[in-house]
Amino acid sequence: DQQVKQNSPSLSVQEGRISILNCDYTNSMFDYFLWYKKYPAEGPTFLISISSIKDKNEDGRFTVFLNKSAKHLSLHIVPSQPGDSAVYFCAASATGGYQKVTFGTGTKLQVIP
Amino acid sequence: GAVVSQHPSRVICKSGTSVKIECRSLDFQATTMFWYRQFPKKSLMLMATSNEGSKATYEQGVEKDKFLINHASLTLSTLTVTSAHPEDSSFYICSARGTSGFEQFFGPGTRLTVL
Numbered sequence: 001d002q003q004v005k006q007n008s009p010s011l012s013v014q015e016g017r018i019s020i021l022n023c024d025y026t027n028s029m030f031d032y033f034l035w036y037k038k039y040p041a042e043g044p045t046f047l048i049s050i051s052s053i054k055d056k057n058e059d060g061r062f063t064v065f066l067n068k069s070a071k072h073l074s075l076h077i078v079p080s081q082p083g084d085s086a087v088y089f090c091a092a093s094a095t096g097g098y099q100k101v102t103f104g105t106g107t108k109l110q111v112i113p
Numbered sequence: 114g115a116v117v118s119q120h121p122s123r124v125i126c127k128s129g130t131s132v133k134i135e136c137r138s139l140d141f142q143a144t145t146m147f148w149y150r151q152f153p154k155k156s157l158m159l160m161a162t163s164n165e166g167s168k169a170t171y172e173q174g175v176e177k178d179k180f181l182i183n184h185a186s187l188t189l190s191t192l193t194v195t196s197a198h199p200e201d202s203s204f205y206i207c208s209a210r211g212t213s214g215f216e217q218f219f220g221p222g223t224r225l226t227v228l
Contacts, residue, residue, distance in 0.1 A: 043206050043219030103157045
């Protein structure tokens with residue numbers, strides 16, 4: 001049972017444009033959400049997170065939006081750069097992040113120069 | 114930033130042998146360490162959670178006797194794949210969480226190939 005879903009396995013975006021990666025979750029106990037970036041044969045790198053008490057968190061070119069009623073979150077990258085090409089994992093956790101983290105299946109982003 | 118290392122980065126072994134993978138937090142004390150496994154084109158699947166000085170908590174479906182986890186110190190956890198078989202071939206990733214927060218810091222992963 002996949003509690004965190006990323007329905008788009010891949011996404012291609014032109015350099016300079018906006019990349020939007022989507023994530024849906026089913027467990028209503030999740031209250032902390034994270035995005036990780038992963039290059040092949042490397043461990044994930046933390047990008048940005050959001051608590052369920054917020055609906056938006058911004059860090060530089062990265063913004064995460066949370067829609068609790070829809071159990072949906074998205075990561076916006078603007079402007080997209082070729083170095084952003086990687087697999088992006090959405091992850092969720094309960095009790096403010098202290099519970100184990102459940103990962104989505106990942107979306108492979110390719111930013112075309 | 115917090116750094117987590119894994120050793121080895123890549124290992125090839127024969128079927129039936131045991132392989133040990135080390136996970137170290139280099140610049141912080143990791144009270145909790147996590148072991149994940151990633152299948153090709155799949156998500157990271159949590160295998161077990163280990164707290165320093167206590168037994169690991171395994172996820173459903175993960176064989177405790179097959180995947181031995183030891184977290185003997187605040188900077189080191191080991192995963193031993195016992196009597197490895199080709200189906201154990203995978204990318205194993207550890208993460209560590211310190212005392213000051215909830216964020217997990219991931220190691221670079223270990224590619225295990227069992228022939």
